[in-house]
């Protein structure tokens with residue numbers, strides 16, 4: 001009856017559909033798709049629109065109200081994930097929390113993650129965050145490839161937090177993780193693999209002309225196995241030898257219920273660990289890269305942030321977490337202006353539902369437009385201006401009436417379980433970079449400051465990331481050399 005009742009309602013507005021193909025030709029196929037979806041919602045004057053393509057039903061949510069009404073208030077219906085044949089089945093990532101439907105395996109993995117990196121427990125990782133931040137500061141002093149250095153020192157951090165593996169021993173795992181995460185980024189690019197639209201193609205043999213995706217999937221599957229198995233095995237060996245340092249995996253292994261199936265619990269912990277490893281690297285790298293670009297483009301904001309730091313830090317001191325409450329401006333320098341995942345990760349609705357007088361068909365892919373939400377004129381006047389002060393009141397304290405960057409971390413039961421860890425890692429890195437360095441443009445061949453410019457990857461992607469860029473990290477004081485135990489020149 002529920003099905004019959006809900007089917008009386010119309011679908012949300014959207015472009016006219018062709019027979020069978022639906023809106024295949026209306027779905028944006030070039031970069032910055034989140035902007036195209038904003039335009040589409042404006043055109044149909046609705047914060048909820050519907051598209052279909054080859055039998056898939058897609059819903060775009062363009063306001064925080066719609067996203068929160070559905071993904072949070074009705075989260076029991078809206079917390080599953082669509083299947084990707086390439087990523088989940090052929091490459092084999094279908095057993096990890098981030099891709100998993102809302103089943104018991106997903107619930108168990110989320111429990112493991114939230115137990116090990118809960119907002120209170122996350123403090124235990126502060127020393128690791130500080131140590132890798134200082135390594136990053138040393139690398140930036142002479143960096144000829146900023147994104148590579150950010151990637152390296154973020155993967156080092158996440159490998160240490162997830163498995164407790166550090167230093168030289170971590171290097172092979174870091175290499176594998178960087179390569180594997182890159183393949184995931186490619187596999188999640190919308191429309192990158194026809195097999196995701198026409199699933200029968202998965203049966204095509206590898207030697208068949210045009211079946212290059214099958215060879216790719218086989219190689220990527222090997223990387224997946226290496227990334228999942230190798231560091232987890234080392235953590236277990238270290239625990240057995242009594243030499244493990246606390247990590248997400250070791251904490252979860254220690255908390256296992258010995259009266260229940262151990263092998264099954266270990267599989268879940270292994271999957272939860274590798275999910276954290278995947279979820280926590282590119283997102284942090286891209287957020288810091290965006291922040292560095294924002295500082296390059298906005299020297300006045302950079303100076304204001306550095307004045308705030310200079311007020312609370314003695315010369316030569318580097319930031320520590322205890323100073324966070326005294327540095328409210330620094331807390332506002334990332335997250336809203338250029339969100340990393342502007343269309344979130346797609347959710348899936350598991351039952352027919354009715355919202356605002358529209359039918360939301362069962363198995364629709366739900367994409368909340370986080371970009372649109374974080375650039376909403378009412379919540380953030382002049383939304384395209386990078387203006388961290390908008391989050392502060394007249395006394396320079398955080399203004400609770402301004403909506404924070406929560407939507408950048410997703411919605412409802414699927415909200416990012418690494419949010420606290422991410423916020424702490426980002427804060428310490430951003431505060432430390434600004435304490436040590438003035439971020440300035442390169443010097444061009446005529447000895448002048450090069451033009452300040454910020455360019456973003458223009459191709460089709462789910463991840464909003466800057467193109468590789470160059471800038472100078474100019475040490476702000478000689479005292480910092482001693483603190484970092486290095487020479488800047």
Ligand code: HEM
Pocket residue numbers: 097098099110113117275276277279280281283284287340341344345346347408409410411412413414415416417418419421422
């Ligand atoms: C700047 C940093 C980060 C951003 C912007 C970010 C953003 C997100 C977003 C938007 C989602 C999807 C939420 C949804 O579907 O509603 C997500 C999921 C997830 N994130 Fe993060 N994340 C960040 C860092 C991290 C870190 C450090 C970790 C782990 C330690 C992590 C682990 C995960 C996991 C496991 C999921 C999947 C949750 C699920 O499907 O149930 N993330 N993240």
